[in-house]
Amino acid sequence: MDAHQQLTIGLFGFGVVGEGLYKVMQQTPSLNASIKKICIKHPGKKRNAPDELFTTDKNELLSDPDINVIVEVIDDSEAAFQIVSTALSNGKAVVSASKKMIAEHLPALLELQQSTGQPFLYEAAACASIPVIRNLEEYYDNDLLHSIKAIVNGSTNFILTKMFEEKLDFKQALILAQQLGFAESDPSLDVEGFDAVNKWALLLGHAYGILAPPQTIVFTGIQNVQAGDAAVAKEKNFHIKLVAQAQKLQNGKVAAFVLPQFIRNDDHLAFVRNEYNGVVIESGFADKQFFYGKGAGSFPTASAVLSDISALRYQYRYEYKKLYHHRPHQLTDDFYVKVYISFDDIKYIPRDKFEWVEEWHAMEERKYLVGVLPFRELAAENWWRQHNISLILTPDPVIEDIELRRLKKKSLELAGVL
Numbered sequence: 001m002d003a004h005q006q007l008t009i010g011l012f013g014f015g016v017v018g019e020g021l022y023k024v025m026q027q028t029p030s031l032n033a034s035i036k037k038i039c040i041k042h043p044g045k046k047r048n049a050p051d052e053l054f055t056t057d058k059n060e061l062l063s064d065p066d067i068n069v070i071v072e073v074i075d076d077s078e079a080a081f082q083i084v085s086t087a088l089s090n091g092k093a094v095v096s097a098s099k100k101m102i103a104e105h106l107p108a109l110l111e112l113q114q115s116t117g118q119p120f121l122y123e124a125a126a127c128a129s130i131p132v133i134r135n136l137e138e139y140y141d142n143d144l145l146h147s148i149k150a151i152v153n154g155s156t157n158f159i160l161t162k163m164f165e166e167k168l169d170f171k172q173a174l175i176l177a178q179q180l181g182f183a184e185s186d187p188s189l190d191v192e193g194f195d196a197v198n199k200w201a202l203l204l205g206h207a208y209g210i211l212a213p214p215q216t217i218v219f220t221g222i223q224n225v226q227a228g229d230a231a232v233a234k235e236k237n238f239h240i241k242l243v244a245q246a247q248k249l250q251n252g253k254v255a256a257f258v259l260p261q262f263i264r265n266d267d268h269l270a271f272v273r274n275e276y277n278g279v280v281i282e283s284g285f286a287d288k289q290f291f292y293g294k295g296a297g298s299f300p301t302a303s304a305v306l307s308d309i310s311a312l313r314y315q316y317r318y319e320y321k322k323l324y325h326h327r328p329h330q331l332t333d334d335f336y337v338k339v340y341i342s343f344d345d346i347k348y349i350p351r352d353k354f355e356w357v358e359e360w361h362a363m364e365e366r367k368y369l370v371g372v373l374p375f376r377e378l379a380a381e382n383w384w385r386q387h388n389i390s391l392i393l394t395p396d397p398v399i400e401d402i403e404l405r406r407l408k409k410k411s412l413e414l415a416g417v418l
């Protein structure tokens with residue numbers, strides 16, 4: 001595709017993102033790109049575009065030799081994978097926003113890009129309007145990326161903000177998010193962390209060359225966070241956020257997870273309120289950099305799709321440099337994390353698994369402790385997701401120094417737990 005070539009687009013999906021793209025493209029004639037056909041699922045729906053543009057036959061787009069770019073923005077990840085695979089195999093460049101599909105099929109999509117030589121871009125799939133994928137690919141193309149931590153899901157951030165600032169309980173905050181269109185009508189994908197871990201799986205590929213299926217990453221959402229946790233956070237001058245993070249350890253391996261976390265008031269992520277997203281990247285010499293913007297919504301997401309379409313004009317493609325040109329990093333669960341855990345009944349807390357306990361509050365109806373656990377315990381066991389237990393990481397949660405084990409017995413005794 002050369003810089004002067006007309007881009008003729010076949011668009012799959014005309015929902016929040018697809019219609020947004022259609023409108024945004026009408027306002028950017030300089031792009032020299034046009035939508036030839038739009039494939040949707042339900043032909044009966046009223047559309048804000050000419051009838052002759054629409055079809056329900058995917059082959060009208062995938063087999064049209066005039067169409068050189070397929071934009072896939074549908075909400076069915078298996079159908080999306082079929083569409084994207086066929087499009088690449090048919091020699092078309094592809095732009096997608098479907099994070100679930102990409103996270104679940106990344107190895108196959110890498111193979112297809114290699115075998116077909118076609119570009120496959122998906123900036124909108126992680127943090128929508130924030131250009132984080134291209135920055136990780138191009139700017140942080142070195143071995144000095146110490147850590148990346150991010151708020152990647154706007155719905156959960158909105159709910160936590162309302163719980164924290166307006167003292168709403170979880171259910172009230174969720175209803176408000178749904179009323180304002182920030183949460184799905186079935187909100188479990190957002191609230192239970194699935195959406196965030198999908199985005200994290202694909203960002204790990206670009207940050208560290210790690211190909212981890214989402215189900216292998218330790219994650220949870222905010223479904224167990226209680227108003228009482230927000231009160232404790234406030235007392236300690238912390239916020240609570242659902243944070244996706246990856247950190248390079250001294251042994252060169254990478255710790256990665258998506259969990260609720262206490263955030264200090266002066267942390268960049270504390271600034272990220274309501275439905276916004278934020279990413280903090282820490283690298284060897286540049287120290288910390290902070291990206292902030294809208295992580296969802298019709299126009300913000302369409303703007304990232306548009307930017308990918310535009311990048312096709314100058315033959316841009318992801319090179320997956322960390323995967324193919326550097327030695328890829330490996331994930332590890334051999335480290336420790338400092339956690340806050342609140343609970344109704346101590347019998348569900350495996351006290352012997354803690355290295356030590358620093359705080360212990362058992363007076364109130366809802367009890368909590370702050371202690372250190374092997375991360376492997378979170379990876380292997382499920383107790384911390386059940387029985388109304390709320391687990392929140394402390395600020396700077398990762399502990400690498402295993403020597404601290406020596407303190408275990410003594411501190412447990414001091415805390416009165418043993």
Ligand SMILES: NC(=O)c1ccc[n+]([C@@H]2O[C@H](COP(=O)([O-])OP(=O)(O)OC[C@H]3O[C@@H](n4cnc5c(N)ncnc54)[C@H](OP(=O)(O)O)[C@@H]3O)[C@@H](O)[C@H]2O)c1
Nearest residue numbers: 013014015016017040041042073074075079097098296297
């Ligand atoms: N919304 C956001 O803010 C946002 C942000 C970043 C990424 N994304 C991702 O972008 C994608 C689209 O999201 P959305 O919010 O625009 O979804 P949406 O509003 O629910 O729209 C989905 C569209 O896909 C169409 N569709 C579903 N299955 C299809 C199929 N098999 N063939 C052709 N069309 C099909 C639907 O057709 P009908 O209109 O006929 O029902 C509809 O137009 C998702 O993967 C989502 O995760 C969304």
